[in-house]
Each structure stands twice: as C-alpha cells, then as structure tokens.
Amino acid sequence: MTSIANQIPIAEGLFTWPSNDPRLLGSKCNNCGVVTFPAQAGCPACCGEDTANIEMERRGTLWTWTIQGFLPNRPPYDGPETAETFKPFAVGYIELPNQVRVQSRIKCDDLDQLKIGMEMDLVVEKYVERDGKDIIAYFFEPAGQR
Numbered sequence: 256m257t258s259i260a261n262q263i264p265i266a267e268g269l270f271t272w273p274s275n276d277p278r279l280l281g282s283k284c285n286n287c288g289v290v291t292f293p294a295q296a297g298c299p300a301c302c303g304e305d306t307a308n309i310e311m312e313r314r315g316t317l318w319t320w321t322i323q324g325f326l327p328n329r330p331p332y333d334g335p336e337t338a339e340t341f342k343p344f345a346v347g348y349i350e351l352p353n354q355v356r357v358q359s360r361i362k363c364d365d366l367d368q369l370k371i372g373m374e375m376d377l378v379v380e381k382y383v384e385r386d387g388k389d390i391i392a393y394f395f396e397p398a399g400q401r
C-alpha cells in the first residue's frame with residue numbers, strides 16, 4: 256500500500272477520498288427526489304436546480320452486466336493491461352437501494368459466479384499507475400469477497 260500522498264482519484268468529485276469507508280458522491284433533487292450519479296447541479300427529471308450532494312449507499316445489487324472480452328482501444332481506454340496481460344473483465348450496473356443504477360467495472364476473480372440480483376459492495380482502490388502515482392478508481396465486487 257502506497258501512501259495517501261501518492262494516490263490521486265481518477266476524477267474529482269466521484270467519491271470521498273481519502274477515506275477508510277469511501278462513498279460515491281451523487282446528488283438528490285430537493286424538488287422531486289431523483290438521485291443522480293455523478294452529482295449534478297441540475298435535475299435531469301424535473302429540470303430543477305435545487306439539488307444537494309449526497310453520499311451513496313456502498314452496497315447494492317447487480318442489475319446486469321456483460322463481459323469485456325478483448326483489450327479496448329487505447330485511447331480512450333487507459334487500463335493497466337497489455338495485449339499479453341489482458342484478462343476478460345465484467346462491466347455492469349449496480350442498483351443502489353432507493354438511489355440509482357451506477358455503471359461500474361466489476362472486480363471478480365470468477366466471472367461465472369456473477370448473478371443478477373447478487374449483492375455487490377463498493378471498493379475504491381488503485382486502478383493504474385501513472386507518472387509514479389497510483390490512480391484511484393471505484394469498482395464493485397461481490398459482497399463478502401474479501
């Protein structure tokens with residue numbers, strides 16, 4: 256584990272960091288209650304401009320997913336793999352209770368264990384190293400995997 260000073264979030268405002276209990280940061284409309292992720296100043300449902308930033312639930316359920324079976328074009332893809340080290344990975348939507356579905360890369364050693372509706376937990380950790388810094392991103396993984 257490298258020091259916090261050497262860790263940079265992949266984007267500002269996506270999640271609380273540094274934190275021992277990181278949360279995704281969304282927004283909730285004070286007019287109609289719609290939740291968005293990432294946070295937005297305006298509501299996409301009622302066009303209201305009265306939103307409040309909220310910390311999202313860290314446990315949700317797998318709504319659906321697919322397997323990325325080949326190394327995506329780079330750019331825009333900036334993952335750590337090479338053609339030699341690439342392994343298929345899952346990407347999907349995690350439904351956060353009473354909030355919103357969040358698109359996420361899914362960390363799972365055994366892709367055959369993924370099931371619609373299974374509980375998934377947020378993890379925030381190193382995604383790739385760039386210029387000697389660890390770029391920190393969010394993922395979801397099957398609950399209780401670690």
Ligand SMILES: [Zn+2]
Pocket residue numbers: 284285286287288289298299300301302303
């Ligand atoms: Zn609204």
